[in-house]
Amino acid sequence: MALTIQQIPRMDQRMILSPQMQQAIYLLQVPLQELSVIIRNEMVQNPLLEDSNEQREATDAGPNADSDKQDPGELEFQAEVDRLAEMSDEWKEYFFQDQNFSSRRYYSVDEEKRNFMENSITRSETLSEHLLNQLNTSLITGPEKAVAEIIIGYIDENGYLTETPEDISLQSGISPEEVESALKLIQTFHPAGVGAQDLRECLLNQLKTRKNPDPLAYEIVDRFMAELGAKKYPIIARALKTTPEMVQQAAEYISALDPKPGRIFGPDDTFYVTPDIYLKKDDDDYRIVFNREYTPRLRISNQYRKLLTNPETSEKTREYIREKLSGGLWLIKNIRLRQETLYKITEEIVKRQKEFFDKGVAYLRPLRMTEVAPIVGVHESTVSRAVANKYIQTPRGTFPLRYFFTSSLTNSAGDDISSLSVKKMIEKIFAEEDRHHPLSDQEVVKMLAEQSIELARRTVAKYRKALKIPASHLRKRY
Secondary structure, three states: OOOOOOOOOOOOOOOOOOHHHHHHHHHHHOOHHHHHHHHHHHHHHOOOEEEHHHHHHHHHHOOOOOOOOOOOOOOOOHHHHHHHHHHHHHHHHHHOOOOOOOOOOOOHHHHHHHHHHHHOOOOOOOHHHHHHHHHHOOOOOHHHHHHHHHHHOOEOOOOEEOOOHHHHHHHHOOOHHHHHHHHHHHOOOOOOOOOEOOHHHHHHHHHHHOOOOOHHHHHHHHHOHHHHHOOOHHHHHHHHOOOHHHHHHHHHHHHOOOOOHHHHHOOOOOOOOOOOEEEEEEOOEEEEEEOOOOOOOEEEOHHHHHHHHOOOOOHHHHHHHHHHHHHHHHHHHHHHHHHHHHHHHHHHHHHHOHHHHHHOHHHOOOEOHHHHHHHHOOOHHHHHHHHOOOEEEEOOEEEEHHHHOEOEEEOOOOOEEEHHHHHHHHHHHHHOOOOOOOOOHHHHHHHHHOOOOOOOHHHHHHHHHHOOOOOHHHHOOO
16 A cells, blocks of 8 residues: 655634734733833834824924924825824823823933933942952962962852862862961951851851850850751750750840851842832722833824825835834734723722722732623733733832732631731731740631631641741740
8 A cells, every 4th residue: 555645725723813912912911111121122113103202302392393284195094094193192091191190201311310320330249259359458468369269269159168178179289278278267258157168167157256155056056056947945955954045045146147148249139119000099089090101102203104195205115104004003002902901900909909908908808810801801811911010009008910819718707808818817816926825726727716717727827838937836935
């Protein structure tokens, strides 16, 4: 039986997202600052797009403020341009909801100030640079200094020596005595504890630099690191012939030491939040206002509109303008769609969570994306994309939009309560407990039952761990 290769045509139906729809989904889920970058990149690639704020400033300051009048010949593509202008106006109204709150025009001088501040941020000193600077100001020179420089190269970002002195000696060909001598010098440098090989040595070196160090603390670190980590204070107390209270005091003294002395020179991991939405309180109601600071107000350039309707413009140029006009139209439409979706979702959140904004987290109601989706008129996956990486600034603070979507628990009265509210109640119970007799998870279950909230012990344990609250034997004070 012979094998042959044939081409057989067939019809097939598939759901394929157009590039415009892919752009709409992508713009929906990006945070505000990333959206700003996307818009400005599109403005670079599409000459038809311009920032109406910047253009108005230039027009107002120029000598021909009235030169932007429409030519009589602008008729051929006027319907398309008018449709675009109408969409642009609607988008403008969305962003101009409040003339007194985050609504001032940003001129070039503002941009220059912002760029100056961003570009003026200096690079922080690394741990290696800090140690080398101390080495250069020390009195040692020659071979000993060269050995110290080699050892500094083996110290990681946390301040620990990554190789043993013996290995450094073998790898560099330097005698062990010279390595030990240079290492002892480095261990006197700032920050205290740098150059240690493990946590025990790091803490001991820090204790040595203290004035009048606690001798009990030194003894505990030297001999009982494992028991100290497990907070087995009675065992340590019996071994050192002292009381658990004294051991606990020494443990608190030890906890003030830095287990990673080099991290003060690490990169700044501060996370800055830019809210997409501001929630302003007006009397007994709330008003939703979009943050316009980072997003240009797009419109189609009048210059290219005139070129498009000019009879002298070549067909090749017209085709190019039509292509860019279509791309600009879709971008403005998708940005408007993003704003409309965010507005509807936020509007529903404010409606459902008004008590939270008025009274606090104890009044946060359970809310699911499946409840909001049909009201907004989208799929729940669209709601999930819309609230991703978005923040809202409220009179109660700044929150991610996902914060308001929580699962529900049912109390004994049959009412739904937010799981986040229950977590806050558990956190408050543990905060107010007697530290000498800490509460067990089962005791918390009984206390919640008195407030008509029925929870299993494992659920309380799960919430306690999520709140980073240790178990009762680790919280006990002697």
